[in-house]
Amino acid sequence: MTKQELIHQIKAKRSFLCIGLDVDLEKIPAHLLQLDDPVFEFNKAIIEATHDITVAYKPNTAFYEAYGLKGWESLSKTIAYLNENYPSIFTIADAKRGDIGNTSTRYAKAFFEDLNFDSVTVAPYMGSDSVEPFLAFENKFTIMLALTSNKGGLDFQLMQDEKGATLYEKVLKTSLGWKNSEQLMYVVGATRPEYFQKIRNIVPDHFLLVPGVGAQGGDLQEVCTYGLNNDIGLLINSSRGIIYASPNENFAEIARKKALELQKEMQVILDEKGL
Numbered sequence: 247m248t249k250q251e252l253i254h255q256i257k258a259k260r261s262f263l264c265i266g267l268d269v270d271l272e273k274i275p276a277h278l279l280q281l282d283d284p285v286f287e288f289n290k291a292i293i294e295a296t297h298d299i300t301v302a303y304k305p306n307t308a309f310y311e312a313y314g315l316k317g318w319e320s321l322s323k324t325i326a327y328l329n330e331n332y333p334s335i336f337t338i339a340d341a342k343r344g345d346i347g348n349t350s351t352r353y354a355k356a357f358f359e360d361l362n363f364d365s366v367t368v369a370p371y372m373g374s375d376s377v378e379p380f381l382a383f384e385n386k387f388t389i390m391l392a393l394t395s396n397k398g399g400l401d402f403q404l405m406q407d408e409k410g411a412t413l414y415e416k417v418l419k420t421s422l423g424w425k426n427s428e429q430l431m432y433v434v435g436a437t438r439p440e441y442f443q444k445i446r447n448i449v450p451d452h453f454l455l456v457p458g459v460g461a462q463g464g465d466l467q468e469v470c471t472y473g474l475n476n477d478i479g480l481l482i483n484s485s486r487g488i489i490y491a492s493p494n495e496n497f498a499e500i501a502r503k504k505a506l507e508l509q510k511e512m513q514v515i516l517d518e519k520g521l
């Protein structure tokens with residue numbers, strides 16, 4: 247998918263919502279457990295209930311890898327279902343990969359070629375030659391961790407050098423010099439709204455993937471104050487807050503209700519900003 251296609255979808259749907267498909271067999275309604283692939287059936291129901299009001303889906307691969315081969319099969323079926331039925335929806339493999347160059351290339355092939363995701367999350371810790379192999383894939387996006395939503399994210403990301411520059415700022419600035427850096431997006435936690443202005447000064451044009459709204463307590467309005475750019479430039483993720491809003495047979499209906507609440511809020515924000 248191209249950036250223009252993503253922006254077009256966001257404007258058409260008046261939504262920059264990303265739904266996280268973090269499926270846990272202990273949390274899904276009991277009636278699904280009798281089916282052959284409960285994880286895929288759960289995802290299918292969530293997708294059918296929300297595809298018109300969300301622009302992206304983000305399965306976190308940990309939730310699939312935890313179930314071994316069967317879990318990988320559920321992931322593979324989910325992405326195939328999305329690509330076949332809703333090809334204009336942006337897909338994110340939240341896998342947080344990155345390794346020496348030739349290994350990163352294999353990761354990139356796994357997510358971009360075999361599974362055919364539009365994007366994958368990566369960690370920046372191993373530097374340019376660990377991320378550039380992902381950026382070599384045309385019309386695919388590499389979403390790099392910048393300032394994460396978790397408490398421990400601050401252990402390293404806010405470390406300062408003698409001039410007061412923080413590590414996450416250096417990560418952002420350095421990555422702009424990498425080959426095909428226009429295909430980067432960055433993860434910034436919704437729990438860190440006070441940093442969005444600074445981040446937008448460094449990366450005014452790139453998309454930010456923002457997890458942390460919902461279960462982690464981040465606030466959509468606060469993120470949008472400085473996070474939005476002229477292309478909208480935000481993908482706001484909520485996983486548990488949407489997919490587990492009801493433990494009952496009506497889970498998909500209630501997930502839609504929760505997703506719609508966020509989408510309506512987004513619509514108002516976009517209207518107010520004239521976007």
Ligand SMILES: O=c1ccn([C@@H]2O[C@H](COP(=O)(O)O)[C@@H](O)[C@H]2O)c(=O)[nH]1
Nearest residue numbers: 306394395396435457461462484485486
């Ligand atoms: O900084 C980060 C990076 C990734 N995540 C992931 O996003 C979702 C959030 O799930 P919720 O249920 O909406 O809290 C999950 O897959 C995380 O691993 C993040 O939260 N923060």
